[in-house]
Amino acid sequence: MIIVKNLYIDLSHFHLVDINLEIRENGFFALMGPTGAGKTVLLEAIAGLLPLNKGRILINDKDITDRPPEKRGISIVYQDHALFPHMTVKENITYGLHFHNIDKNKAEKHLEDLISLLNLSHLTRRLPVNLSGGEKQRVALARALMIDPKIILLDEPFSALDPSFKEDVLNSLRNLHQTSSATFLMVTHDFSDALFLADRAAVINKGRIEQIGDIKDIFQRPRTPFVADFMGMKNIFPASFNGKTALIDRIPIELANNPDMRCRYIAIRPEDIVISREKMVSSMRNSLRGKITNVIDQGFTYEVHADVMGVMFKALITRNALIQLDVQKNAEIFVSFKASSVHCF
């Protein structure tokens, strides 16, 4: 179990404020947030590579705040892999063994296991400069795991990867986590990666934690407008509430349940909104008349902006739907969504 208590770091241009985290042993924890939120700073602080101004870090109830990085049992894997360029793949992977008393036969066995698990057997004699992005990432992972660390820190493991290698590394990571006893802490700005791998997560913004908890819970029940936006809920509106109805300006929105007393906002995912030419006759209890103001091409999908009595709704539709509906600017349409798709916070 990793516990971070009241951590505070002042880097003159940037502050990490009041960080409190609890990460279960052998868990997979994702630290999410936009670029510049302070994720890597927090990671380096946990690894002991950056001094804290205030706060404590505990691993399995032992205070390690003042321990040097080499005595923490924490491996770090950077997004640019940081392989030692003057060493071969094998020398890179076994680098940590120089500093650990690991039985030679055991180490040999572990090395073979890692090499086959990460599919590196044909690369062991190469220099890093001759490896692809995905291969470098797998070598960096093997190097970090070789010394049997208690904790592995992953700094944006997919950001420097070609999309074709990404799936490969995603699966490798999941396998590694399942087969090793280490606790994984991953920094990412991509929510879908976190959803695939992690069980718990924290969203960090401008040096502060916005929300922490079960990853599915964060996805379904964001607690702040920032988290809702980060989770891809593009329709976030301040609202007033009256029983099972929320009011955005004058627009009444039906809710599935009575909202909590503290609720101030409602949020709807763009993929939960359906655009139609006629008023929907379906289980969707909310169907509002509006006018299309913009259609943005996003490759496989289109983001449609619709003005409903002065309030802007954003919906995601497929290319097929766009052609069938003949969606154009200024077209009169209906914006419909289920009461259960409306999230209050």
Next chain:
Amino acid sequence: MKKKEPFFWITLSCGAIIMAFILIPLIEMMTAPSFSMLKETLKDKDVMRSIWLSIYASGSAAMICLIFGTPLAYFLARTDFKGKRFVESIIDLPIVIPHPVIGIAILSVAGRNHPIGQLLSELGIRIMGSVTGIITVLTFVGLPFYINAVKDGFEGVSQRLEKVSRSLGASMFSTFFRITLPLAWRSVVVGFIMCSARAISEFGAVVIVAYHPMIAPVMIYERFEGYGLKYSQPVAVWLVGICLLLFLVLRLLTLSKTKER
């Protein structure tokens, strides 16, 4: 073929003028002495002793820079602190101070009237007119060249590599010798060459601290003053020739190792 613009011809002609400016005097000097004169100079023990002393003293100075300058270069490459610019300016000072002034400055510390001079004389170390004095002066003038080259080299090694090494269990010491130094060693060699090249060419500061024992530049000056250009040229040719040979060997050694990688 496309017609070249005037700008191209200006750059080309300036380049040619500079090349000629550097090479013509050097070639003239190198080819001036006759073969028999060169051979005769080679037999002159004083000349050979002075060239050897020049090489020995500048090599020692570069070694001292390597031992004491490397940690400082690393520190400057890795740390940001208030007054860092000031420290860097102090390191560059020996480049801008006139050379005889450096000699005088060192003598004023090494004299009997200064506590450091008193301490040195109690320890039996003489600066004035000694090899120790020469090495001291050469270290003084060579340091900035060594430190700046090596600092650039260390800055070129990603700090992340060191961080990963630490997280894998290596101490700061092991990280330096296993990661940083193997990746920056070429800069260390370049720094060493730059520093010894600067040291071997020093005259103004050395002549004040130690006219004797004579290093090669002082000997060349003395021959020129006493006997004229003709007698100083062969010594100069031997000095330049041996220096070029040494630097070439060092360069080749480092290049061949680079290819192995």
